[in-house]
Amino acid sequence: MNGPFDFALALGDDALIAAQRLGDWTSRAPEMEEDVALTNIALDQLGAARLLLTYAGELEGAGRDEDALAYLRDDREFRNCLLVELPNGDFAVTVAKLFFLSAYQLPLYAALAGCGDERLAAIGAKARKESAYHLDHASLWVRRLGDGTAESHRRMQAAVDQVWPYVHELFAPFPGAPVDPTTLRAAFDAAVDPVLAEATLARPADGWAPAGGRDGLHTEHLSYLLTEMQVLHRAHPGAQW
């Protein structure tokens, strides 16, 4: 196992799969302003994914570029966390996913910005600013939906309950990585707990903690996502686009 390569690949896959899911909201968002915002966040995630996958390819030294890594691996070779591959669900589920993901990515990228690997530090420095905006945006919606109408409260609580178990995987130890994910949990809790409280939402109890994404053991959803994402690229082997 090559720590920096595996880590860059895992973070790149997180961002790529998150972008793919968010991109599905384009032209479907609850209001036009939100169409712009969700597409913007998808673009940020995709931008980070491209930088991370390109760097992962260089670390690997086998001649794979961002597209070879994105389009020519099967689901067992993807290293993203399970959280990002979960289906979009309703808007509340998407908000819950984005809220937890950005509350993890913000301290992660901040720590990366100070790590010894220059390239990862530069990527972290760029991405942390974007994550801060994602967290702000998601937090605003958690509060609006949690403390909005009875219907939105019910949906937001259900979404938090549904997504919460997938949070634990984010903070599992990652041997050889330049940042130890276990150290990010405190910052995550500090970002999440007050927003949930303000939104009049209950923080779910810890218990079931599905994992396996970092080892290539995914949910059944990922294979479908990849099939759609990769279909055109794979239909024309070796073609330029």
Added chain:
Amino acid sequence: MYGNDFPAPDDAPGGGLLGEVAAAEAALREAAARRRGRAPDPDTDLEAYFADVIDADQKIEPRDWMPEAYRKTLIRQIAQHAHSEIIGMQPEGNWISRAPSLKRKAILLAKVQDEAGHGLYLYAAAETLGISRDELVRLLLDGRQKYSSIFNYPTLTWADVGVIGWLVDGAAIVNQVPLCRCSYGPYARAMIRVCKEESFHQRQGYEILHVLAHGTPDQKAMAQDAVDRWWYPSLAMFGPPDGDSTHSAQSMAWKIKRFSNDELRQRFVDMCVQQAEILGLTLPDPALRWNDERQAYDYTQPDYDELMRVIKGQGPCNRQRMEHRRHAHADGAWVREAATAYAANQAEKKEKVAA
């Protein structure tokens, strides 16, 4: 500018038209400078004053008096344009999930996002005429206002994304560049901004096609097939021939419109011929040839009966596009209600703190 991370090919289209946008922008600034300190007296004949402003190529602004028919025409046109941007997100959005490289995915996401932005900007321009965005959205969803018929055609392959950029955005720009000089100020200003972004989109679409046309035989065939399917619908975007156009004469007199449908269509054809040659793709018109006398290309007219059928709802995707929009709107209702309720809660809390 997001996603525009490749150099422009030297033969990229759009240069001349962008110059016209810049000229319109300068003219708009000059008109604004001339206008200063020139308000009508209370006993001025408003109708005559309005006619003077139009004659002098000055701009009508939201606070100015205007004939009711002028207001209605503008609302209809700007709203139709805004609806087109919003519905137009669908055919291209159809390929976001399957874009064949990460770079193309980023460019496409950014483009569709720009369209949402244009829609918002245009709805805001329409709102200066005294109608709300909610009302306009309702008119669209009820089928009482239209959007551009071109979006009722399906995007069947990746090459369609390129052709939409090249031909559809290209036709839109030819249509919209003269609108940068429209007599209604907010619309003219909106059009200047929109045209600048559209010209990026057109270049990106052209670039997609250029790569396909110079790629594998399958890719080239894909590009030609897309051009074959989109050429005539793109020509139809300029509307019915001048003799059959119902709104044109009055709009020309009001300086909302500056050129006739057929003039703009000709301009578009003349622009595309050379670009198609550079791409190495064939425009599907055996009658296409240079006419030395007219100093323009002769070409085959699109099927206007087909255009009328599509306008009336019989296009391949009319129902699908509207259903998609209605679905998104209905699915989002609980979210919008929550946002409104939350804002009210917060305002109430603030009042309590203040008291």
